[in-house]
Amino acid sequence: xxxxxxxxxxxxxxxxxxxxxxxxxxxxxxxxxxxxxxxxxxxxxxxxxxxxxxxxxxxxxxxxxxxxxxxxxxxxxxxxxxxxxxxxxxxxxxxxxxxxxxxxxxxxxxxxxxxxxxxxxxxxxxxxxxxxxxxxxxxxxxxxxxxxxxxxxxxxxxxxxxxxxxxxxxxxxxxxxxxxxxxxxxxxxxxxxxxxxxxxxxxxxxxxxxxxxxxxxxxxxxxxxxxxxxxxxxxxxxxxxxxxxxxxxxxxxxxxxxxxxxxxxxxxxxxxxxxxxxxxxxxxxxxxxxxxxxxxxxxxxxxxxxxxxxxxxxxxxxxxxxxxxxxxxxxxxxxxxxxxxxxxxxxxxxxxxxxxxxxxxxxxxxxxxxxxxxxxxxxxxxxxxxxxxxxxxxxxxxxxxxxxxxxxxxxxxxxxxxxxxxxxx
Numbered sequence: 001x002x003x004x005x006x007x008x009x010x011x012x013x014x015x016x017x018x019x020x021x022x023x024x025x026x027x028x029x030x031x032x033x034x035x036x037x038x039x040x041x042x043x044x045x046x047x048x049x050x051x052x053x054x055x056x057x058x059x060x061x062x063x064x065x066x067x068x069x070x071x072x073x074x075x076x077x078x079x080x081x082x083x084x085x086x087x088x089x090x091x092x093x094x095x096x097x098x099x100x101x102x103x104x105x106x107x108x109x110x111x112x113x114x115x116x117x118x119x120x121x122x123x124x125x126x127x128x129x130x131x132x133x134x135x136x137x138x139x140x141x142x143x144x145x146x147x148x149x150x151x152x153x154x155x156x157x158x159x160x161x162x163x164x165x166x167x168x169x170x171x172x173x174x175x176x177x178x179x180x181x182x183x184x185x186x187x188x189x190x191x192x193x194x195x196x197x198x199x200x201x202x203x204x205x206x207x208x209x210x211x212x213x214x215x216x217x218x219x220x221x222x223x224x225x226x227x228x229x230x231x232x233x234x235x236x237x238x239x240x241x242x243x244x245x246x247x248x249x250x251x252x253x254x255x256x257x258x259x260x261x262x263x264x265x266x267x268x269x270x271x272x273x274x275x276x277x278x279x280x281x282x283x284x285x286x287x288x289x290x291x292x293x294x295x296x297x298x299x300x301x302x303x304x305x306x307x308x309x310x311x312x313x314x315x316x317x318x319x320x321x322x323x324x325x326x327x328x329x330x331x332x333x334x335x336x337x338x339x340x341x342x343x344x345x346x347x348x349x350x351x352x353x354x355x356x357x358x359x360x361x362x363x364x365x366x367x368x369x370x371x372x373x374x375x376x377x378x379x380x381x382x383x384x385x386x387x388x389x390x391x392x393x394x395x396x397x398x399x400x401x402x403x404x405x406x407x408x409x410x411x412x413x414x415x416x417x418x419x420x421x422x423x424x425x
Contacts, residue, residue, distance in 0.1 A: 001128070004395050008130065008147040009092050010037075011079075012139035017087040018080040018177045025055040025183055026080065026173035032056055034079045038146065038171055045154040047169070055183045058171040062153050062164070070165025070410045074194030075152070075402055076362055076373065077145030078175030084384045085137045092138065095129040105386065106134030113387050120201065120381055121389075128392040138388035140380030144395055145197030146171060148378060151395075152402035164406035168194070172362055178323050181365035193337045193372045195405070196363040202394040203350050204377035207331040207338050209357040209364045210261070210282040211289040212323040215296050217243060217279075219303075220315050223272040234311060236275040239303060240268060243277060243316070246299045259284045259356055261292060284326055284356055293320050324360045330367035331374055338374050340412065344404035350397060353377075376401060 014034045019027040026032065035056040042050045047060040064070060081087040095103055100122055103113040111134030115121040121129075132138045149169050156162055168191045172180040175198075199206060221236030247263045249255075256262045261283030269276050281296070283289040300318040307315040331338065338354075345352045357364075363373030379394030 011143040012090050015088045016080045018174045020177040031173045046157045056173045060169050062167040064166040066163050071192040072166040074168040074191035075149045076170040076196045077142045078172045078180050080173050080176050081139045082176040082384045090136045091133040093131045098129050100125040124391045129389050131389040134386050140390040141383040142198045144378040144380050148398040152399045163410045165410050180362040186369045186371045196361045196375045197378050198361045199375050199377035203353040205352045205354050206357040207374040208328040209360050211325050213281040215279050215320045217277045217318045219275045221272050235272050240275040240277045324364045327364040327367040331372050334372050344401050348400045
């Protein structure tokens with residue numbers, strides 16, 4: 001277990017925060033620091049065909065150790081961390097034998113990780129937790145996933161008696177800003193299917209995710225001295241506020257769960273003359289997703305009509321861009337890849353938690369690029385903030401799941417005997 005702790009800490013203490021405002025790939029130069037380290041580590045543990053391209057996409061191969069035909073499978077994680085909260089100077093804290101009580105992350109700032117608020121903590125009494133020091137995120141999303149994949153590959157290399165087919169691993173930049181799969185070369189990767197190790201709680205197994213879009217609405221206004229503004233001033237901030245109030249109040253992230261979609265206003269910047277509103281649109285159901293986008297356009301038209309005479313032109317413009325789609329459409333036809341992961345979990349004593357992702361992963365985009373890619377737990381909780389933590393035992397179990405999936409794939413219905421192969425030739 002110490003081996004996993006050491007590896008994980010060596011990753012999270014490298015700052016890899018991505019930047020949505022950047023036009024490069026990776027979006028930040030510091031992502032190369034971990035990318036280059038991973039390349040050397042994959043070579044050191046004995047992986048074959050270790051490559052990194054000019055955009056920091058890493059791929060490597062564990063060759064098959066059986067003589068029969070087995071589908072090539074893959075495991076994928078991302079090494080960037082979210083720009084939502086700082087990932088610089090991460091100082092992980094180890095909490096052995098967690099007692100189920102409050103964890104003081106930072107005494108000076110009175111930052112407490114409490115099971116009274118984060119009830120999932122109580123699932124891990126008696127286990128070893130890795131937390132933040134209260135001033136940064138941790139980076140278990142998704143450096144826990146990378147830790148698990150590298151550790152599983154190392155284990156398989158050291159234990160050749162465990163039979164498996166060809167395995168490909170891939171590590172990507174910029175997943176947190178929605179670009180992780182944009183430059184992923186599916187053909188080069190060469191797997192029939194893959195799994196992202198990018199989920200949360202132990203047992204999670206997901207093959208449904210949101211349909212997603214982002215919207216930017218720009219509101220114009222007219223600035224006039226406030227003492228002489230009657231009938232003349234148009235305050236774009238107030239128009240933006242009116243727009244927000246037109247959205248369903250009970251369809252926000254904090255009021256929804258499960259398959260329920262939402263609108264999420266995440267940025268509002270401006271002044272009297274111009275205000276920019278940014279939000280994201282999410283829904284598992286494709287028809288409801290399209291209706292949500294239509295509502296944005298409908299509200300925009302309503303506001304333009306209201307101010308048409310006074311402003312003399314469209315006072316609001318909306319730009320809506322699709323980001324990714326529900327992978328269920330691509331995974332359901334090959335549902336056996338989910339069944340294998342479910343069986344792997346059950347065989348090592350984990351109860352699978354099959355549920356929809358209230359978000360997206362590289363796997364959602366990769367599935368639409370021809371690489372069906374369900375998502376498996378990596379073990380962390382409270383991602384994207386100072387209360388993030390990961391139980392070490394969950395990471396250990398994720399390693400075991402990867403190994404078992406490799407083993408089951410080699411032993412399952414995909415195996416073709418030597419006689420079948422000869423007849424085929």
